[in-house]
Amino acid sequence: MRIGRWEPAEGSVEEGFVVEDRVVPFPDGRTVADVLAAGLTAAGELHGRALRQGPDSGRPLAEVRLLAPLVPAAIRDFVAFEEHVEGVSAGVEGKSDVAPEWYQAPTFYFTNPHTILGPGEPVSPPVTERLDFELELAVVIGAAPGVGQANLTAAEAAETIFGYTIMNDWSARDLQGREMKVRLGPAKGKDFGMSLGPWIVTADELAPYLDGGGFLAVRAEAYINDVLIGEDLVSNMGWPLPELVAYASRNSRVVPGDVLGSGTVGNGGCLGELWGRNGSLTPPPLAEGDVVRLVVEGIGELSGAVGPAIPGPALPAARVRPRARHRA
CATH class of the missing domain: 3.90.850.10 (Fumarylacetoacetase-like, C-terminal domain)
Incomplete structure (x- = not known):
């Protein structure tokens, strides 16, 4: 199975399966995070449900913009x-x-x-x-x-x-x-x-x-x-x-x-x-x-x-301190 996230030309982000040259949203509005939390066996069952929708379900892969396939926890x-x-x-x-x-x-x-x-x-x-x-x-x-x-x-x-x-x-x-x-x-x-x-x-x-x-x-x-x-x-x-x-x-x-x-x-x-x-x-x-x-x-x-570099604001160097142990 291939699992991803994508953005259609019009509409909000969708998450689901990439099946050959099409993208098919998860049933019931589930997300990649939901599928990861359920595990591989549950993902396989969900994949079967998605395939039963027919070969024309979803959208052509060529018509969407793929996003990072998940939002990582860490x-x-x-x-x-x-x-x-x-x-x-x-x-x-x-x-x-x-x-x-x-x-x-x-x-x-x-x-x-x-x-x-x-x-x-x-x-x-x-x-x-x-x-x-x-x-x-x-x-x-x-x-x-x-x-x-x-x-x-x-x-x-x-x-x-x-x-x-x-x-x-x-x-x-x-x-x-x-x-x-x-x-x-x-x-x-x-x-x-x-x-x-x-x-x-x-x-x-x-x-x-x-x-x-x-x-x-x-x-x-x-x-x-x-x-x-x-x-x-x-x-x-x-x-x-x-x-x-x-x-x-x-x-x-x-x-x-x-x-x-x-x-x-x-x-x-x-x-x-x-x-x-x-x-x-x-x-x-x-x-x-x-x-x-x-x-x-x-x-x-x-x-x-590689896009253009973005300079950050200037940051001063560390100030050397006297290492005093008590307030003056």
Whole structure:
């Protein structure tokens, strides 16, 4: 099943199934959030009801504008590809290095669920000299036994994976680099935009791509202005996706509507990796008008153009204080 959200030329936002070349709203006015909260089995029953409406139900896909397939409850983005870490570290630190701590447990950061972009929606970056994209596969959490509970096992976590979508974690690398020298972040180098889409493909559809170790062996490709920049298999990540979900639940919770990014794939899944390997800004940073197109086998493609940068208001530097312990 493919599940999405869209906007007709006239009318309000609709949510439902993408069936071949048509979009069919959920029966009874349900939303993607409702379907995630009910789980995969209930979604299958709802899909059957939608199909029984006939082949001419809904609207042609070509006549609507796809939106981000969900409004995330929360977004965690991992860094689970060793090759990506090797390349980016070479650019930041001057040498390729993967810290021993990377191998000990999967690392992630929380990002902004309020600046989500849909397919074809341009990104408006801050003023930056190193705008980048990141090609990722994202997991969407749905209802299942154990969801919402802490400390899931990998097997329990696998049951909570409702489906998958494509993620582009837009990044201003110069802002990100400054922030992370303070040993916190990333923040403003990332939170201005993240693209998701084109729809959610349910987990059963991609089950044939799971290899013997539980890794999802789908091909991922990144293009800038239709030039292939990078390609990788998602199965090259350090942990299978259920283990990322299980780690996210450690002493915490994952709930329906949460999105978890795999982290940037290797072999050119972002420009930052290539800059580190090439020792220069080659290929050049993204510029206004560039179009990034991400393709993931079994899901589809997600495109987005770079819009004009939007400068923020001036912010003064920190005021150095005397560290007085008592009022004067």
